[in-house]
Amino acid sequence: MIEATPGRFPLPPDLSPPDHTKGWVRTGIRRYVPATLIFIGGLVLWELVVQVFHIKRFLLPRPTAIIAAFGREFPTVTAAGWFTMREAMGGFVLGASAGIVIALITARWTVIRDGMMPFAIAINATPIIALAPIMNNWFGITNPMAKMSIVGVIVFFPVMINMVRGLSEVQPGFIELMDSYGATPRHILMKVRIPNSLPYVFGAFKVGTTLSVIAAIVSEYFGGSRDALGVYISQQAALFHFAEAWAAILVASFSGIVFYLVIVVVEHFFIPWHASIRAVAGE
Amino acid sequence: MTTSPAVAISGASKVFESTAGRVDALRGITLDVAKGEFISLIGSSGCGKSTLLRLIGDLLEPSSGTVHVNGKTAHQARLDREYGMVFQQATLFEWRSVLDNVELPLEVMGRDKAERTQTARAMLDLVQLTEFAGHYPYQLSGGMQQRVAIARALSFEPSILLMDEPFGALDEMTRERMQAEVLRIWSQTGTTVVFVTHSIPEAVFLSSRVVVMSPRPGRIAGLIDIDLPQPRSDQTRESPHFYEKMTEVREALRGVQAA
Numbered sequence: 001m002i003e004a005t006p007g008r009f010p011l012p013p014d015l016s017p018p019d020h021t022k023g024w025v026r027t028g029i030r031r032y033v034p035a036t037l038i039f040i041g042g043l044v045l046w047e048l049v050v051q052v053f054h055i056k057r058f059l060l061p062r063p064t065a066i067i068a069a070f071g072r073e074f075p076t077v078t079a080a081g082w083f084t085m086r087e088a089m090g091g092f093v094l095g096a097s098a099g100i101v102i103a104l105i106t107a108r109w110t111v112i113r114d115g116m117m118p119f120a121i122a123i124n125a126t127p128i129i130a131l132a133p134i135m136n137n138w139f140g141i142t143n144p145m146a147k148m149s150i151v152g153v154i155v156f157f158p159v160m161i162n163m164v165r166g167l168s169e170v171q172p173g174f175i176e177l178m179d180s181y182g183a184t185p186r187h188i189l190m191k192v193r194i195p196n197s198l199p200y201v202f203g204a205f206k207v208g209t210t211l212s213v214i215a216a217i218v219s220e221y222f223g224g225s226r227d228a229l230g231v232y233i234s235q236q237a238a239l240f241h242f243a244e245a246w247a248a249i250l251v252a253s254f255s256g257i258v259f260y261l262v263i264v265v266v267e268h269f270f271i272p273w274h275a276s277i278r279a280v281a282g283e
Numbered sequence: 284m285t286t287s288p289a290v291a292i293s294g295a296s297k298v299f300e301s302t303a304g305r306v307d308a309l310r311g312i313t314l315d316v317a318k319g320e321f322i323s324l325i326g327s328s329g330c331g332k333s334t335l336l337r338l339i340g341d342l343l344e345p346s347s348g349t350v351h352v353n354g355k356t357a358h359q360a361r362l363d364r365e366y367g368m369v370f371q372q373a374t375l376f377e378w379r380s381v382l383d384n385v386e387l388p389l390e391v392m393g394r395d396k397a398e399r400t401q402t403a404r405a406m407l408d409l410v411q412l413t414e415f416a417g418h419y420p421y422q423l424s425g426g427m428q429q430r431v432a433i434a435r436a437l438s439f440e441p442s443i444l445l446m447d448e449p450f451g452a453l454d455e456m457t458r459e460r461m462q463a464e465v466l467r468i469w470s471q472t473g474t475t476v477v478f479v480t481h482s483i484p485e486a487v488f489l490s491s492r493v494v495v496m497s498p499r500p501g502r503i504a505g506l507i508d509i510d511l512p513q514p515r516s517d518q519t520r521e522s523p524h525f526y527e528k529m530t531e532v533r534e535a536l537r538g539v540q541a542a
Contacts, residue, residue: 173374176342180368180445181391182361191387195378273378273419 061243069243070250077232077244081251084229087144088216088259091151092208098152099159100201107167107193117164124157132219142225151215155208162204166197199274202267209263213256287354289443289475290316290339295348296500297334307500308334312348314494314503318442321469321476323486324494325532331501332479333447339477340366340445353442360443364392367436367474371448373428375420375435382407382416385435392439406434409468426457430464437472444469444476450485459520462488466515483536487511487528488520495535505535 043063049055050062057065070077106113132150139146170192178188220230229248236244267274297309309331316322324332337343338350341357352360360366375384385403394402407413410430420428429449436444446465450458462485469476480486486493490509497504509528511519519525 171372171374173370173372174376176337176370177368177374178391179342180340180361180366181388181439182364183391187391191390192376195376198378271378273421 058240058242061246065243066246066250069241070247073244073247077229077248077251080227080229080232080248081255083225083227084147084216084220084252085213085255085259087147087228088151088212088255090144091148091216092155092212092259094148095152095155095212096159096205096208099156099204100163102156103160103163103167103197106164107189113164113168117161120157120161124161128154129215129218132222135219136223141223144225147216147219147224147228150219151212154211154215158204158207158211159201162200163197166200167193170196198271202263202271202274205263205267206260209259210256213252213259217252287351288315289318289320289353290314290477291349291351292335292339293349293351295335295338295345295350297331297338297343298346309338309345310500310502312338312501312503316475316477318475319473321466321478321489321491322494323478323480323490323492324496325480325483325486326496326501326504326536327481327498329501330496330498332496334501335496336445336447336477336479339443340368364388364439365442367439367441367444369429369432369436369444369446369449371451373420373425373432375428375431377420379419380416381412381418381420381423381431384420384431385438387435388439402438403434406438407431409437409471410434410464424457426453426461429453429461433465433468437468437474440472442475444474446476446478448479448481451480458485459517463516465489470514483529483532484520487525487532488515493532495532504538507531507535 046060047062047064050060061069102116106116128150131153132146135146135149139149167189174192174196175188178192181187183191217230217233220228221234224231226232229252233245233248233252236242236248292312292314295309295312296307299306299308312335324335326332334343338345339352339357341350341361344358350357352365355363355365375381376387379387382400382403385406386399389399389402404413404416407416410433412427412430412434415423415427415431420431423431429452432449450461453461465476466489468474476489478486478489480489487509488511493507493509494503495505495507496502507528511522511524511528
């Protein structure tokens with residue numbers, strides 16, 4: 001008969017998750033106030049430097065001028081931002097999906113992994129953006145697929161490489177343990193390798209969000225639809241409308257940040273244990 | 284079948300070949316472990332005790348000789364889920380709650396959810412972690428993690444528990460509590476235990492028999508019966524007979540080093 005004898009072990013110190021509801025205001029102030037002050041200070045300094053040293057408008061417009069341009073051009077730049085973000089997100093989904101599928105295939109057939117990884121790493125190190133004019137030829141200059149394919153290729157490699165790493169870099173003890181249960185390779189894939197790879201995959205996704213926005217905009221510099229943010233920026237710059245160009249850059253960086261944060265939220269949802277471990281580790 | 288020993292090893296040896304050369308990890312091991320026995324393998328690092336444990340558990344194959352478990356080959360015994368394994372590292376899956384970790388072997392074995400949860404909860408009761416079912420491994424101390432690993436190893440009622448220095452990473456006080464805990468579980472479940480350690484008091488306190496091993500190549504240098512009365516307790520550790528047995532094991536190990 002199996003029964004527990006309670007109370008033989010002293011309970012450890014409080015291990016319940018810390019209560020974030022108390023004192024979150026103070027924590028929030030401590031965390032965000034310095035950044036906010038530096039941001040505002042930076043803008044003020046920028047404004048003053050431009051005025052005091054009479055820096056030419058086309059070299060560096062004043063922040064107030066950029067904000068004014070942003071207000072004037074709001075419908076145009078936000079529509080262009082959305083157009084470009086759809087390219088970035090579409091390409092991201094294509095590249096990330098392909099990366100995950102190929103990584104899973106390499107987990108099944110390790111010969112493919114060993115044969116492919118050197119090339120994947122080499123291609124990942126080449127500036128794929130240089131393919132943009134070629135893709136414009138392939139798909140047509142105004143076809144969003146031309147940009148999405150560039151974004152897709154750029155996102156594909158980090159996702160694939162990191163997922164392969166996450167699928168293969170498993171603690172040997174986990175595999176021994178599963179073997180001792182007489183587990184099949186499929187069990188090991190589903191219950192060990194895939195969960196183990198998720199933090200790697202989300203790391204790659206986060207890098208991928210930034211890369212995808214950069215790739216979409218830069219590939220638009222080589223020509224594209226008039227509705228695109230990259231095209232808008234290059235045209236305004238050509239017309240010496242630098243405040244407008246800067247306003248569009250503002251939209252681009254804001255979109256990139258939002259995209260990144262969306263992935264962070266999804267990560268918390270999918271692998272809450274990982275975020276918690278990082279929090280405990282103080283990262 | 285009922286008369287076949289839990290573990291029967293006959294003339295087993297293990298050679299590791301690598302580019303760095305050839306290592307004779309084990310040579311000519313012959314050993315029987317009776318059902319319900321608590322046996323410890325003790326020896327210095329590199330004496331092949333962990334390798335021997337892995338041969339029994341079919342995580343490694345012998346280069347020559349045979350390993351039988353409950354009258355079957357070790358391989359068949361593994362496929363029949365006769366082994367519960369506990370390693371020095373708790374090897375808990377950090378993405379699973381404590382309860383889900385204990386359920387893992389049952390999941391692999393295709394038991395249904397209700398049965399899994401019920402069994403896993405009973406196992407957590409057994410290792411006195413009932414209230415921690417919903418916690419994640421990183422929230423537990425090293426000793427608690429190791430108790431979860433023991434609960435997981437016992438969840439499918441394996442006939443043999445293979446433990447590879449399970450308390451090696453724990454502090455002395457926790458270690459002694461865990462030893463008492465393992466003995467309690469052993470007496471309640473009647474499981475055969477093969478326990479690897481390099482601690483003399485641990486081997487003497489836990490075992491019904493201690494296998495003293497010598498290194499390069501790994502061999503069995505001596506078998507020592509530990510006839511201390513059961514159940515064992517903190518008084519056992521203070522009894523003169525406990526010290527005599529420790530001395531006996533120590534001298535056997537010393538003989539090994541002198542050789």
